[in-house]
Structure formats: structure tokens, C-alpha cells
Amino acid sequence: MEAKNEKSLRESYECLYGLRFPNSKVFDATDSGSGAFNGSSSNSSKNGALDLSVLIEQDEPTVAECCAWTRARFFTKRKFRRLLPPLKWLPNYSFNDAKGDIISGISVAFTIVPQGLALASLAGLPPQYGLYTSFMGCFVYSLLGSCKDMAVGPTSILAMIVLPYVMVGGAQYAILLAFFGGCLQLLAGILNLGFVVDFISFPVISSFSLAAAITIASSQLKGFFGLHYSASRVLEIYINFFSTIGSINLWDVGLGCFCLLFLVPLQIFKEAEIMPHWSKCKPRSYRLVNFIYSLIVIGRNALAVLIGSLIAIYYGQRNNDENLFTLTRKITPGLPSFDVPQFSVLSVNGTVTKPFGEVYDDISTGIFAVALLGLTESVAVANAFKSPSSGKLDASQEMIALGVSNLLGSFVGAFPATASFSRSAVNHNSGVRTPLGGIITGGLVLTALSTFSTYFEYIPETALATIIITSVMFMANPTDILIIWRTNRIDLIPYLITFITSIGIGLEVGILIGIGVSIMILLYHMARPHIYSVIKETPSGHSFLYVKPDRSIFFSSIEYMKIKIGKNLKTLEQINMNSGGRETNCLVVVDGEHMFRTDSTFALGMKNMVNDLKSRNVSVIFYRLRRIVFRVIVGVSMHPTLFHNCRTEEEVYRLIRTLNETTIKHSSSMCVGTLKRSHSHTSTYRDELGTRHLWMTQSTSD
The missing domain is CATH 3.30.750.24 (STAS domain)
Known part of the structure; x- marks a missing residue:
């Protein structure tokens, strides 16, 4: 009877756990008073009962087996092709690919140079920091990125998040945010945590985009009207704006209005067709006119900066007044040095050196916000421009590419960067064929830094302000709240909380609180199944x-x-x-x-x-x-x-x-x-x- 029970018990556990118990490998894992079967009836308890709590003794692996498993798991051709995407497309690279990459690289360069200057101003940094941030992301993503259309560099949202930290610790805080944010993004990519961005719901993203657009546009009122004050929160901005409204510089306002009248129509009608009736009767003239118009649309920001600078120089010399317009501050010309970031920072007033512990306490919230928002924007852009033939997006590889971009960017003085929708759209519409176009863009940015950086100080701040204002005018869609109202009104809770906290407390806090509330609602529904x-x-x-x-x-x-x-x-x-x-x-x-x-x-x-x-x-x-x-x-x-x-x-x-x-x-x-x-x-x-x-x-x- 005991043998029969033992056999039945063995069959049950083999079926239950999908395992087979060799007689010599099963041993008792319970208290000494209970027995377990091991092929001998002597281990049965006195009353004939058998213990079901058994463990399976497994042979310990050898060093050779561990090495073989590691090699098969991590050092395969597929893994290397995933880590270095150029191994996929570079062997088949053609002349037509090179032509498309060169054209798109030049087009993106005409966009990223003026945007970089403007976004550095938005972050409270000298203009050259925007170009430092621009070229490193282009180079690194060309080697590690998997989306050919993506253009990595400074963005308005990350620049606005960096601003309050720059006001506390200067440029070094912005560099450390890029360093630690890049480390966090790289770690997330190595651990295959690409699914994390899926927890950021549509109401949170929509609400945050609206709050960010309002905050960014409000922050540019100072440069547009030629005022001088320091503020990073919306409430502080408007308090300072109305308290200094009597000091408005009308020259700046006039130049800003001119730039707006130039940029806004080009932004609205950027895909317009010029002289469509010429397409049949005058095809050459039709193609030439539309080609020139497309160049103007692509380089509209550069033209606004160039025209604004020429106007400022002309009227300044004519009136013999260099302060007629509010110009950007003097900058450090030339290329940046490649150095490890300093982890102990000299305070803004230059009197106190903060140790690393205090520095980390100051920027800890910003690190998570920068890493999370950077990943969200990057994955969103990659999904938006992903072709159907490219297959499923590898979010973890995008995290690795973005993390290395920010990590190495901090060594050249860059602030946090991520993918830009506007520049990625320019890249896509210009016919980019591979990520190699980013190297062309990065090379042109370095050329601008080494050649034209001495002239950046003549750029009017109002011209940079109008570039930022026009770029965020169409970033948010307020009608999203109507979609939420018609579909699921519970989503109004994270939407409103994200918007209120982002406007009242800050963008970096608002996005984290919004994600937390959204996850709590998700967990509530999971905890209350039907x-x-x-x-x-x-x-x-x-x-x-x-x-x-x-x-x-x-x-x-x-x-x-x-x-x-x-x-x-x-x-x-x-x-x-x-x-x-x-x-x-x-x-x-x-x-x-x-x-x-x-x-x-x-x-x-x-x-x-x-x-x-x-x-x-x-x-x-x-x-x-x-x-x-x-x-x-x-x-x-x-x-x-x-x-x-x-x-x-x-x-x-x-x-x-x-x-x-x-x-x-x-x-x-x-x-x-x-x-x-x-x-x-x-x-x-x-x-x-x-x-x-x-x-x-x-x-x-x-």
C-alpha cells in the first residue's frame, strides 16, 4: 500500500509541476518528524502518510557552463546588431542613401542652430550651451539609435524644467541633470524597462503638454518685451511681469512683432503648395518656386535670427546706441572641452562651494523628471515616425541611445536633451534614409560653434523669444479635455491634477504627481475586479x-x-x-x-x-x-x-x-x-x- 501511495504521489507532483523526480534526487525538506519519499519506504512516517513538501536537488553549474550560458545569452550576433543598429543598414548603404542623408542633415542643421540658441536662453543659459547640447546628441544617436527620422537635441520642455535649477546652481546644475538623467536612462535601457513609459497615460501627457506650453510661452514675455526679472513659475512670472511693465522696450516689442508676423504664417502654411496651377503649364517654374518656399519654411527660424540681428545692428549703429535692443549676453567662443562634470558646485554668487550631497538634494527631483520626460518624448517621436516595415519599436534600445547621448553630452557642457517633434518632422520631410544624417547635422553645428560663435552676442533676445513662442503655440491641444469628458470622466482627475500642479508648483513636480495619480487609479481598478x-x-x-x-x-x-x-x-x-x-x-x-x-x-x-x-x-x-x-x-x-x-x-x-x-x-x-x-x-x-x-x-x- 505504501509503495502504491508513493507512486501515486510521485505521479501527482510530476503532473503538477511538470517535473520528474529521480529517486536519488528527492530529499526531505520538512521538519525531522515528517518523512519524504526517496525510493525507500524507510522515510515514510509511521502512520504511512507521505510528505508532499519536497525539493529537487539540482547539480550546481560549472564555470564552463556559466560562461557558455553567458555567451549564448548576451554575446550573440543578434545582441550586437540590436546594440549597434548601423550593423543592420550600413552594409547596404548606397549613394541615394547618402544623398538623402546629406540633404536632411543640412535641413535639420538650419533648424537646430537657431532653436538651440533660443532654448539655451529659455533654460537660463548662455546661447552656446544650446549648441553644445545639439551636436553630441546627433553624433551618439547616429550610432546607437534605431529610428532614422529622430533628431535628438534640446527641447522646450526639458529646457523649462532645467531653468529653476539653473537659477539655483548655474550651468553646472544643468550639466549634472544631463549626467545623472543619462545614467538613469541608460540603466533603464540595460534592464529592458522600456515598458515603463506605457504607464504615462494620455490624460497626463495631454495636460502636461498644455501646462508646459503655457509656462514656456509665459516665460518668454520677458524677452519679447525687453524686461529684466528672474522667475520660473507661472505665478511668479506674471507677478514680476506686471510689476515691471513700465520698463517695456518698444524697440524689442516692434522687432518681436515683426518676427511673429514672419514666423506664424510660415508655421501655419508650412505644407502649402505655391502656384498649383503652374504644375502642368510651367512645371519647371512650379518646382523651383515650391523648392525655394520649402527652403524658407525649413530655415525660417534661422532667417528670423539673421534678419533680427541685421535690424538690431543697423538701427543700433544708426542711433549710436548699442543698447537699443536687448541682445544676448557675451558668450565663450570656440568648441567646448571634453571634461568630467564637477560634482561639487560653486554657488551662483560665487562664495560657497556645495558638496555633492547638497547638490544631489537640490536636483534629485529634476533627475527623475528629466529622465522620464526624455524617455517619453523619445519613444513618442519614434512611434510617430516609425515605418510599418521597420517592425516593433525597441524602446529599451531607444533608452540606451538617449542615455548615452545625455551622459556624453554632460562631458561637453550640454544640458538634458531628447527627441524633438519639430526637427524630426523636418528630418522626415527632407527624405532622410538612415540615422547617418545626424552626423551631418552634428558636423554643421560644430562648424557654427567654431566659426560664428563670436557673432551670437548680436542676436536680439526678442527674436529668440518669438522662435520659442511659435514652436509651442501648436504643441498642446486644449480640446483633448472634451475627448476625455466624452469617453471616461474619471480621467479628468489625473488631467486636472497634472495641470494644476504643473502650473502652480512646477513642471517637474507636476508630471511626477500626475503619473502617480494615474497609476493609483489603475491600481484601484485592478484591486476592484468585477x-x-x-x-x-x-x-x-x-x-x-x-x-x-x-x-x-x-x-x-x-x-x-x-x-x-x-x-x-x-x-x-x-x-x-x-x-x-x-x-x-x-x-x-x-x-x-x-x-x-x-x-x-x-x-x-x-x-x-x-x-x-x-x-x-x-x-x-x-x-x-x-x-x-x-x-x-x-x-x-x-x-x-x-x-x-x-x-x-x-x-x-x-x-x-x-x-x-x-x-x-x-x-x-x-x-x-x-x-x-x-x-x-x-x-x-x-x-x-x-x-x-x-x-x-x-x-x-x-
């Missing part, structure tokens, strides 16, 4: 409580499920009391059809609930429970158990009839009984329900 609970009857007239969750149940839902079961259980007990004096057991049937995964906390909670119901003479039957869920639930039991899990409805009805007709006083709700039960009782139970049904594993569905 649980169908109703009292049913078998064909033989036995009542039972039928419970069916509509999804997988995890630790956050166990208490909620207990409450739902407890409410209807009282009704079931009342029905059994009124059953005409017939003694019946209260039964709960849990349908696991939609339970694909679970966790140990849920299993422990179910065990406690079943034990609690056992004390009330209530039995629990699981129906259509999957093997992976069954493993978790059985794994919490430290003593041998037999588990009710039926595969078909007929098996459920038979088991309910048996439990109501058979007196089982000491059976667990989760368990029919233990292996310590007498063999005669076990045999009777098998005769009535079937052997494989008793051992559970044979009726578990996948």
Missing part, C-alpha cells in the same frame, strides 16, 4: 454559491473578494437552514476560467479564507483553475493536501452531491483531506469521484 456572485442549484437540488472573477486576482483584490463571498454566504446559510431539516454543507464554487496569473499573497489570503470558512462548515471547490494558478495556491501549504479542482460542470455537481451525502468533519475547505487520512476513506472517495479528480492535477486545465 466578481460575479450568485446562488445556484445543482440538478439534484443542492444549493451552492457560485463566484467568478472576470480577471486574474492578485494580493490587492483578496480582501475585496472575501467581502463579496461573505455577503452572499449569509443568504446561502439561510437557504440551507430552511432546507426541510436536511443536513447539508455550505459550498462555495470559485470559477477560475479568467484567472491566468496570481501571486503568493493572494494564495495565502485564500488559504486563510478557506480555513476561516472551514470553521463555519463551509467547503470551497475550485472550478477550471489553471495549472499556473494551482501551483501558486498549493505552494503556500506546508502540509500535504488534496485539492478540489474540477474541470467540468458535471464533476462539480458530483462533488457537491458527494460532499453533502458524506460526513467529512475534519476536511479543509481548500483540501478534501490529508494523506494521513485512512486508506479506506480515501478509497471510498476515489470510488465516488474518480481517482484523477481526487489528485487534482489530472483535472487542471491549461
Whole structure:
């Protein structure tokens, strides 16, 4: 009999865990008082029961096996092709590819140079820092990036997030934000955490974009009107603006209005077709006119800076007044040096040196905001311009490329960078063929730094302000709130919270709070699944409580499920009391059809609930429970158990009839009984329900 039980037990666990137990490898993992089978009947307990808590002893791997596994896992051709995307497209690079990359690289350079100057001003930095940020991202992404259209460099949102930290610690704080933000992005990419950006919901992104557009445009009022004050929050900006409104420079306002009248129509009609009626009668003239117009549209920001600078120089010399317009500050000409960032920073007033601990406390919030927003923008741009033939976007590789760009950029004095929608659109429309176009752009930026940097000080601030204002005018879509109102009004909560905190506290805090609120709402819905609970009857007239969750149940839902079961259980007990004096057991049937995964906390909670119901003479039957869920639930039991899990409805009805007709006083709700039960009782139970049904594993569905 012991040999038969041992064989049956072995078969059950082999089916349950998908493992095979060699006789020499199974050993006892329980207390000394209990036995485990190992091919010998001497390890059985005195009463013949067998311990189900067994472990499998595995041979420890050798160094050679570890090296072979590491080589096969990390050092394959596929891994190298993923880490270095040029290995995919460079062998087939053609002359036509080079022509498209050169044209697009030049086009993006005409856009990124004036934008870099303007965004450095937005971040509170000298103009050359915008170009430092521009060229390194172009070079690195060409080697590590997977999206040919993406143009990495400074953006208005990241520049606005950097501004309050620059006001505290100067340019060094901006450089450290790029360094630590890049480290965080690189780590996320190495750990394959590309899915993290999926937790940023549409209401949070939409609300943050609207708040960022308002904040950025408000911050440029100072440069547009020629005022002088320091502020980074919207409320502070308008307080300072109205307090200094009497000092408006009308020359700056006039030049700013001229730049707006030049830039806004080109921004609105950037895809317009000039002289369409010439396309048939004068095709050459038609192509020439539209080509010139496309060049003007692409280089509109550079033209605005050039025209504004010429106007400022002309009227300044004519009136013999160099301060007629508010010009950018003097800058450091030439190329930057390649140095490790300084982690102890001299304060803005130049009197106190802050140690690294204080510096990190100052910028810690900004590090996470910069890393998260950079990843979000980068993945969003890559998805927007991804071609159908390129396959699924590798978000983790994009994280690696962006992280290395920021990390190396900090060595040349760059502030945080990410992908830009506007420049990526220019890149795409210019016919870029491969990421190699970024090297052309980076080379032209370096040329501008080494050749024209001495002339940057003649650029009017109002011209840079208008470039930023026009770039953010179309960044946000306020009508998104109507979509949210019509679809799911619960999403208004993260939308409004993100907007209010971003405007009132700051963009870097607002986005983090918005993401937190959005995740809390997501977790709330996960913790409150729909649980169908109703009292049913078998064909033989036995009542039972039928419970069916509509999804997988995890630790956050166990208490909620207990409450739902407890409410209807009282009704079931009342029905059994009124059953005409017939003694019946209260039964709960849990349908696991939609339970694909679970966790140990849920299993422990179910065990406690079943034990609690056992004390009330209530039995629990699981129906259509999957093997992976069954493993978790059985794994919490430290003593041998037999588990009710039926595969078909007929098996459920038979088991309910048996439990109501058979007196089982000491059976667990989760368990029919233990292996310590007498063999005669076990045999009777098998005769009535079937052997494989008793051992559970044979009726578990996948």
C-alpha cells in the first residue's frame, strides 16, 4: 500500500509541476518528524502518510557552463546588431542613401542652430550651451539609435524644467541633470524597462503638454518685451511681469512683432503648395518656386535670427546706441572641452562651494523628471515616425541611445536633451534614409560653434523669444479635455491634477504627481475586479454559491473578494437552514476560467479564507483553475493536501452531491483531506469521484 501511495504521489507532483523526480534526487525538506519519499519506504512516517513538501536537488553549474550560458545569452550576433543598429543598414548603404542623408542633415542643421540658441536662453543659459547640447546628441544617436527620422537635441520642455535649477546652481546644475538623467536612462535601457513609459497615460501627457506650453510661452514675455526679472513659475512670472511693465522696450516689442508676423504664417502654411496651377503649364517654374518656399519654411527660424540681428545692428549703429535692443549676453567662443562634470558646485554668487550631497538634494527631483520626460518624448517621436516595415519599436534600445547621448553630452557642457517633434518632422520631410544624417547635422553645428560663435552676442533676445513662442503655440491641444469628458470622466482627475500642479508648483513636480495619480487609479481598478456572485442549484437540488472573477486576482483584490463571498454566504446559510431539516454543507464554487496569473499573497489570503470558512462548515471547490494558478495556491501549504479542482460542470455537481451525502468533519475547505487520512476513506472517495479528480492535477486545465 505504501509503495502504491508513493507512486501515486510521485505521479501527482510530476503532473503538477511538470517535473520528474529521480529517486536519488528527492530529499526531505520538512521538519525531522515528517518523512519524504526517496525510493525507500524507510522515510515514510509511521502512520504511512507521505510528505508532499519536497525539493529537487539540482547539480550546481560549472564555470564552463556559466560562461557558455553567458555567451549564448548576451554575446550573440543578434545582441550586437540590436546594440549597434548601423550593423543592420550600413552594409547596404548606397549613394541615394547618402544623398538623402546629406540633404536632411543640412535641413535639420538650419533648424537646430537657431532653436538651440533660443532654448539655451529659455533654460537660463548662455546661447552656446544650446549648441553644445545639439551636436553630441546627433553624433551618439547616429550610432546607437534605431529610428532614422529622430533628431535628438534640446527641447522646450526639458529646457523649462532645467531653468529653476539653473537659477539655483548655474550651468553646472544643468550639466549634472544631463549626467545623472543619462545614467538613469541608460540603466533603464540595460534592464529592458522600456515598458515603463506605457504607464504615462494620455490624460497626463495631454495636460502636461498644455501646462508646459503655457509656462514656456509665459516665460518668454520677458524677452519679447525687453524686461529684466528672474522667475520660473507661472505665478511668479506674471507677478514680476506686471510689476515691471513700465520698463517695456518698444524697440524689442516692434522687432518681436515683426518676427511673429514672419514666423506664424510660415508655421501655419508650412505644407502649402505655391502656384498649383503652374504644375502642368510651367512645371519647371512650379518646382523651383515650391523648392525655394520649402527652403524658407525649413530655415525660417534661422532667417528670423539673421534678419533680427541685421535690424538690431543697423538701427543700433544708426542711433549710436548699442543698447537699443536687448541682445544676448557675451558668450565663450570656440568648441567646448571634453571634461568630467564637477560634482561639487560653486554657488551662483560665487562664495560657497556645495558638496555633492547638497547638490544631489537640490536636483534629485529634476533627475527623475528629466529622465522620464526624455524617455517619453523619445519613444513618442519614434512611434510617430516609425515605418510599418521597420517592425516593433525597441524602446529599451531607444533608452540606451538617449542615455548615452545625455551622459556624453554632460562631458561637453550640454544640458538634458531628447527627441524633438519639430526637427524630426523636418528630418522626415527632407527624405532622410538612415540615422547617418545626424552626423551631418552634428558636423554643421560644430562648424557654427567654431566659426560664428563670436557673432551670437548680436542676436536680439526678442527674436529668440518669438522662435520659442511659435514652436509651442501648436504643441498642446486644449480640446483633448472634451475627448476625455466624452469617453471616461474619471480621467479628468489625473488631467486636472497634472495641470494644476504643473502650473502652480512646477513642471517637474507636476508630471511626477500626475503619473502617480494615474497609476493609483489603475491600481484601484485592478484591486476592484468585477466578481460575479450568485446562488445556484445543482440538478439534484443542492444549493451552492457560485463566484467568478472576470480577471486574474492578485494580493490587492483578496480582501475585496472575501467581502463579496461573505455577503452572499449569509443568504446561502439561510437557504440551507430552511432546507426541510436536511443536513447539508455550505459550498462555495470559485470559477477560475479568467484567472491566468496570481501571486503568493493572494494564495495565502485564500488559504486563510478557506480555513476561516472551514470553521463555519463551509467547503470551497475550485472550478477550471489553471495549472499556473494551482501551483501558486498549493505552494503556500506546508502540509500535504488534496485539492478540489474540477474541470467540468458535471464533476462539480458530483462533488457537491458527494460532499453533502458524506460526513467529512475534519476536511479543509481548500483540501478534501490529508494523506494521513485512512486508506479506506480515501478509497471510498476515489470510488465516488474518480481517482484523477481526487489528485487534482489530472483535472487542471491549461
